[in-house]
Amino acid sequence: xxxxxxxxxxxxxxxxxxxxxxxxxxxxxxxxxxxxxxxxxxxxxxxxxxxxxxxxxxxxxxxxxxxxxxxxxxxxxxxxxxxxxxxxxxxxxxxxxxxxxxxxxxxxxxxxxxxxxxxxxxxxxxxxxxxxxxxxxxxxxxxxxxxxxxxxxxxxxxxxxxxxxxxxxxxxxxxxxxxxxxxxxxxxxxxxxxxxxxxxxxxxxxxxxxxxxxxxxxxxxxxxxxxxxxxxxxxxxxxxxxxxxxxxxxxxxxxxxxxxxxxxxxxxxxxxxxxxxxxxxxxxxxxxxxxxxxxxxxxxxxxxxxxxxxxxxxxxxxxxxxxxxxxxxxxxxxxxxxxxxxxxxxxxxxxxxxxxxxxxxxxxxxxxxxxxxxxxxxxxxxxxxxx
Numbered sequence: 001x002x003x004x005x006x007x008x009x010x011x012x013x014x015x016x017x018x019x020x021x022x023x024x025x026x027x028x029x030x031x032x033x034x035x036x037x038x039x040x041x042x043x044x045x046x047x048x049x050x051x052x053x054x055x056x057x058x059x060x061x062x063x064x065x066x067x068x069x070x071x072x073x074x075x076x077x078x079x080x081x082x083x084x085x086x087x088x089x090x091x092x093x094x095x096x097x098x099x100x101x102x103x104x105x106x107x108x109x110x111x112x113x114x115x116x117x118x119x120x121x122x123x124x125x126x127x128x129x130x131x132x133x134x135x136x137x138x139x140x141x142x143x144x145x146x147x148x149x150x151x152x153x154x155x156x157x158x159x160x161x162x163x164x165x166x167x168x169x170x171x172x173x174x175x176x177x178x179x180x181x182x183x184x185x186x187x188x189x190x191x192x193x194x195x196x197x198x199x200x201x202x203x204x205x206x207x208x209x210x211x212x213x214x215x216x217x218x219x220x221x222x223x224x225x226x227x228x229x230x231x232x233x234x235x236x237x238x239x240x241x242x243x244x245x246x247x248x249x250x251x252x253x254x255x256x257x258x259x260x261x262x263x264x265x266x267x268x269x270x271x272x273x274x275x276x277x278x279x280x281x282x283x284x285x286x287x288x289x290x291x292x293x294x295x296x297x298x299x300x301x302x303x304x305x306x307x308x309x310x311x312x313x314x315x316x317x318x319x320x321x322x323x324x325x326x327x328x329x330x331x332x333x334x335x336x337x338x339x340x341x342x343x344x345x346x347x348x349x350x351x352x353x354x355x356x357x358x359x360x361x362x363x364x365x366x367x368x369x370x371x372x373x374x375x376x377x378x379x380x381x382x383x384x385x386x387x
Contacts (some may be wrong), residue, residue, distance in 0.1 A: 005069075008333070012055040014295075015040070017282070021299035029300060032195050036280045051203040073105060077113050086255045089114065094285035136166040140301040143172065143199040147180050147207075148250040149258055154265040160258060160273070161185060164194055164249055166203070169286055171249070172196050174277045175260075176269035182209035184219035190305070193228075197301025210234065217379060218339040218367065222378040226365050252280075258304060279352035312363055318348035331358070336370055336377045 011033065019029045030040040044163075046054030067360060080092045087095070089111035105113075114120050136142040143165055159180050163173035173192040177184050190277035202225060204210035211234055222232045235347040257276040261269045281298075285291040289370045314320050321329040327340040331349060338347070338360065348361045349370065360368035369378045 009055060010059075010274070012043055013052065013278070015054065016043060016299050017295045018298075019044060022205075023299055023302070025302070028304065032300070034196075073101075073103075074113050074117075076101060077110050078117060078119075081114060081119055084256070086252065087284075088120075088235070089318070090287060090291060091285045092340055094291035095283070098283075100370065134233070138172070139165055139167050139298050140164040140197065140199045140303075142201045142203060144203045145173075145210075146205060146247075146250070147177075149254050150180075153257060153261075153269065154263060157279070158261065158264075158266055158269050160250075160253065161188055162249060162253065163189070165199075165294070165298055167248070168294045168295040169289065170298035171277045171280050174253070174273045176266045176273055178266060180208060182219055185209055185221055186224060188224075193305035195300075198228055198230060198303040198305055199301060201233055203235060205232045205235045217339045220258055220341050223341045223345065226363060228306060229363070231365065259298050300372060312346050314346075316347040316360075320346055320348050322346050332372070334372075334375055336375070338377065339379065342367075 014028065015033050015035075018024060019026055026040060027037055030037050033040075043055060048054075073373075076096060077092055080095055081087060084091070084095075086361060088099040089107035089109075092110050092114075093104050093107045111120070143163055145161070145163045147159050147161055152158075153176075156178055161173065161175040161180075161184075162171070162179050164170070165172055172195075175188045177188065185286060204222075206217075209219055209221050211219055211222060217232070217234050219277045225232050253276075257272055261272055264272075281295045282293055284293065289297060319331065321331065323329055323338055323342040323345050325336045325343060327343060329336050329338060329347065342362060345362060347367070350359045350361060351357075352359055356371065356373040358370040358372065359366050359380075360370060366380050368380060371377070
């Protein structure tokens with residue numbers, strides 16, 4: 001299958017970045033990008049010999065770096081600022097160094113250059129204060145996912161769906177969606193999973209389509225994710241800092257691209273999102289990463305997406321029940337209620353150390369407690385306490 005025409009160059013850059021990771025399986029990466037290993041080796045060899053320029057089609061004129069004349073460094077600083085209107089001194093300095101400039105001034109000096117040329121709004125600058133945040137220990141240990149900042153489109157509204165790797169800040173998915181329904185999210189996630197594999201956990205908030213609140217965290221979407229072996233975590237209620245990285249990503253997304261997509265159709269929005277995502281992952285220095293790019297810290301998951309799932313297998317000692325219409329199961333001639341999202345699924349009942357209390361499992365996930373004495377059931381929520 002050929003490369004997608006619109007993003008051919010960016011896909012080659014991303015392929016090389018992922019395939020060169022020490023832990024990567026080249027055959028699996030090639031499969032996810034829809035190319036043969038022969039083609040994969042060709043682009044890796046060209047990159048090793050010529051760098052980024054080697055990824056250009058041979059029939060095209062080689063892409064060169066923007067011409068830098070013997071102008072003052074101020075002009076170089078202002079040129080980067082003009083291209084990235086929200087970047088400050090540290091990002092511009094890192095970007096100029098990446099581009100090969102010598103004797104780049106300190107970030108504070110660059111900030112003064114911007115201030116002298118009226119590029120900094122003092123009131124807006126005072127709003128941006130860093131939060132102390134957690135960080136997952138490795139790529140794909142935790143992803144953050146959310147909708148944020150829907151805006152008017154040519155027809156209806158555009159709902160940007162963002163999927164972010166917690167460790168590297170790599171933007172795995174940025175989709176222009178027509179709504180925030182579970183089936184819409186699932187269709188977009190399948191594309192992300194096919195490309196990057198599966199995470200260990202996904203952190204979401206307590207709104208639709210992830211779950212109505214902390215006591216009702218299960219939806220058809222979260223059940224589907226659990227079936228893929230992904231643990232779904234819900235943020236603490238009224239605590240957006242739990243999804244701090246994704247919240248910060250949304251502010252950057254609006255400032256740098258979304259506000260310029262208002263009134264466009266979804267296809268046009270998606271095109272701008274893809275171009276910006278490539279810049280964010282491969283060019284934009286990230287202060288939390290020591291001014292490195294997200295692509296420099298990310299590698300694809302070793303866990304591949306399962307297009308067809310095998311039947312669930314429970315332990316021989318488990319009491320297995322099929323969840324009936326309305327979320328009902330029967331145990332010892334008594335009926336108990338489970339979330340309706342599990343209708344048609346098989347669950348396992350396991351005794352606990354506490355008399356009269358049973359745990360209910362779906363795959364390897366504990367989802368409910370059954371109190372045999374009071375004949376009641378209660379959801380088990382997975383809220384990360386220290387995020």
